Amino acid sequence: MSSDTTWPVFGIELLDWEPSDVEYGPRAGRSRRRGSYEAAVPARIADAELRLDGPTAALVAEASSEIARLDGESLGSLMSFASLLLRTEAASSSQIENLTSSPKAIALAELGRRGRANADEIVANVGAMTRALDVADHLDTDAILTMHQVLMRDHMPGAAGVWRDAAVWIGGSARSPHGAAYVAPRSDLVPGAMEDLAAFIARDDVPALAQVAVAHAQFENIHPFPDGNGRTGRALMHAQLRHAGLTRHVVVPISAGLIAETERYFAALTAYRSGDPVPIVTEVCEAVFPALQNARELMRDVSDAHARWVGIIRARRGAAAWRLADILVERPVIDSRLAAELLGVTTANAQVAIDRLVEDGVLDQIGRGARDRVWQAVEVVEAMERFADRSHHRLV
Numbered sequence: 001m002s003s004d005t006t007w008p009v010f011g012i013e014l015l016d017w018e019p020s021d022v023e024y025g026p027r028a029g030r031s032r033r034r035g036s037y038e039a040a041v042p043a044r045i046a047d048a049e050l051r052l053d054g055p056t057a058a059l060v061a062e063a064s065s066e067i068a069r070l071d072g073e074s075l076g077s078l079m080s081f082a083s084l085l086l087r088t089e090a091a092s093s094s095q096i097e098n099l100t101s102s103p104k105a106i107a108l109a110e111l112g113r114r115g116r117a118n119a120d121e122i123v124a125n126v127g128a129m130t131r132a133l134d135v136a137d138h139l140d141t142d143a144i145l146t147m148h149q150v151l152m153r154d155h156m157p158g159a160a161g162v163w164r165d166a167a168v169w170i171g172g173s174a175r176s177p178h179g180a181a182y183v184a185p186r187s188d189l190v191p192g193a194m195e196d197l198a199a200f201i202a203r204d205d206v207p208a209l210a211q212v213a214v215a216h217a218q219f220e221n222i223h224p225f226p227d228g229n230g231r232t233g234r235a236l237m238h239a240q241l242r243h244a245g246l247t248r249h250v251v252v253p254i255s256a257g258l259i260a261e262t263e264r265y266f267a268a269l270t271a272y273r274s275g276d277p278v279p280i281v282t283e284v285c286e287a288v289f290p291a292l293q294n295a296r297e298l299m300r301d302v303s304d305a306h307a308r309w310v311g312i313i314r315a316r317r318g319a320a321a322w323r324l325a326d327i328l329v330e331r332p333v334i335d336s337r338l339a340a341e342l343l344g345v346t347t348a349n350a351q352v353a354i355d356r357l358v359e360d361g362v363l364d365q366i367g368r369g370a371r372d373r374v375w376q377a378v379e380v381v382e383a384m385e386r387f388a389d390r391s392h393h394r395l396v
Contacts, residue, residue, distance in 0.1 A: 081250060082249055321357055
């Protein structure tokens with residue numbers, strides 16, 4: 001596929017590095033961390049014309065159609081998969097940043113059962129994606145700051161929801177940008193670059209999925225935050241898909257399609273800086289197809305589990321146990337407090353529903369404690385684990 005040679009190119013500028021007053025280590029190492037270094041200068045894309053060759057444009061159209069089709073399929077289902085797919089996408093996006101945790105551990109963290117840092121951070125990403133969808137109607141810089149604030153408020157409270165004020169880089173040493181694979185634009189350029197990006201996102205003359213991919217590459221190369229850029233950037237992708245109307249009811253787990261080819265994904269982000277948007281557009285679109293297949297398998301597995309429950313639950317029709325069984329499709333790990341909240345009943349009545357589903361073989365208690373008990377719908381948790389396993393292999 002040919003490249004768009006007219007797309008703006010990121011520039012390079014030489015900057016002076018001011019080392020800290022106190023530096024440790026061998027003298028030779030300290031000397032290598034002094035002097036000037038190269039940093040990127042963000043391209044301006046607010047009014048840039050995106051030209052796609054025929055095959056790439058066709059790929060964008062096909063992937064867009066498939067996204068809309070899955071969204072429609074979810075609407076036609078008797079069950080809601082919105083929360084389930086959002087959680088799997090938040091976990092997949094976090095895995096790209098090497099933040100991994102099991103579906104059960106993530107669900108336990110959502111219940112406030114802390115102890116595993118990765119699970120807590122993934123739960124924060126669920127919140128960021130949820131917030132991204134909430135602000136999808138108006139995607140300006142304040143909306144992006146809000147997504148980051150929700151993501152990082154518990155892990156980096158002083159820097160959550162504000163543009164960075166220091167240099168950031170990828171690779172090399174943590175002590176200085178010398179020798180880094182990429183040094184993002186200096187911090188005083190970030191606000192203007194993000195306003196320019198927001199103006200590009202607001203346009204309606206660019207194919208939506210291509211616009212999502214290009215905006216994502218621009219965002220990641222600006223690297224506007226000290227941490228959490230990847231997860232915030234992928235949350236922004238879903239806000240854009242919702243804003244464009246490609247999705248209305250579910251989150252398409254695009255990150256689950258990117259995981260298996262992270263080297264290609266990162267290479268496409270690098271190529272973008274040289275004025276070539278085609279690789280990132282192609283990579284995002286090609287990630288859609290395995291992601292959708294994986295999502296359909298997850299939805300089918302969970303639907304099959306729910307159908308089995310319908311045949312074994314012995315509660316009277318209309319009882320809270322039936323409503324709880326529906327809830328387990330999206331929240332497969334619960335305690336009595338969460339069950340009461342979601343059912344709109346007292347904790348005592350929620351416990352009656354839980355006990356019914358335990359007796360009927362729908363729920364299993366996690367552990368053997370008599371206090372602060374937690375239960376899981378094993379079939380749904382295992383379906384989510386299979387989803388995660390499949391994500392690491394591009395399905396065909």
